[in-house]
Amino acid sequence: RRYARQDQVRWNLAPFAGIGLLHNATNGHNPLAISYGVQGQYRISRRVSALLELSNTTTFQDFDGYGHPNRLGDHMLSLTAGFTFHLGKIGWKRAVDATPYVRQNEWLMDYANFLSKENKRYADLNDRNRRTFIELKKILEIEGLLDKYGSLITEDSIGEHQGYPTNNYSGLNSLMARLRNRHWNGISPLDSTNTRYGNNGRSPEELAINGSEDMKLMQVGECIGSPVYFFFNLNTVHLTDASQMLNLDELARVANKYGLSLRVTGAADSSTGTSVLNNSLSTSRADYIVVELGRRGMPVERIIKVSRGGIADHVPVEANRHTKVELFFTEGE
Missing domain, CATH: 1.20.5 (Single alpha-helices involved in coiled-coils or other helix-helix interfaces)
Structure with a gap:
């Protein structure tokens, strides 16, 4: 209890006892001795205490050369007073x-x-x-x-x-508007050379909605709108998300409805894998999309397949693991 609350303790009383040998240099006797006493301590400050000790040592009578050698009888009583000084760390800390x-x-x-x-x-x-x-x-x-x-x-x-190329269908919507207006004269609706909007003063919105009698189709071989990307997991031909299949459904439906051609371009991430592995992987990814388009009724003869191997065109690098699909007019359509 003293060690637990040492800062609160002022008085300390400690009895003691001990056993040992005493040496008499005069007669050479070394008898057994018992020492005992009591020590009192008063703490003045954290490092200084006053000390008072009363003790006695008892040994055999022949210690001084007189008396019986096997009988206790000689005593040495002592009284000690002084101060104690504590150095270093003070007190105890409970574990x-x-x-x-x-x-x-x-x-x-x-x-x-x-x-x-x-x-x-x-x-x-x-x-x-x-x-x-x-x-x-x-x-x-x-x-x-x-x-x-x-x-x-x-x-x-x-x-x-963020991070991936987005599939923008504004070009595809524009294509559908042109297909409904096959006699376009090739002048951009935004050309304002002669009138406010060009094309007899009509706005682009009017041309897209109401059409024009002088519209015509785009040139053969020119990509229609923006490409559609299909993203794959690392080192696989598995799409990152099955919902991307909806894009395949719509691409096959629109291409078949308007007799369009497709170019399918496979790619891999050049930061992973070897050149040989990336070439094979990009080809497999393109084949996967071609097969899926074929299952949706897209004629294989209207599909051009391209393999780019490993690329580093996009950030983050995961965006390079894709197959790109582009729509084109078919020659003679």
């Missing part, structure tokens, strides 16, 4: 049992790992939902229903898609 803290730390680590897994699961779910919303918006835009149902798909529900 703390670390077991509860170790268990708590283990529990916190397990709980943190659980939360990390849950966070990843929800992040993957949110990513799948976001991709689904993006594909749905593209379908509505292709079908011309975006104005009617677009309010159901908000920017918050779709989120911002």
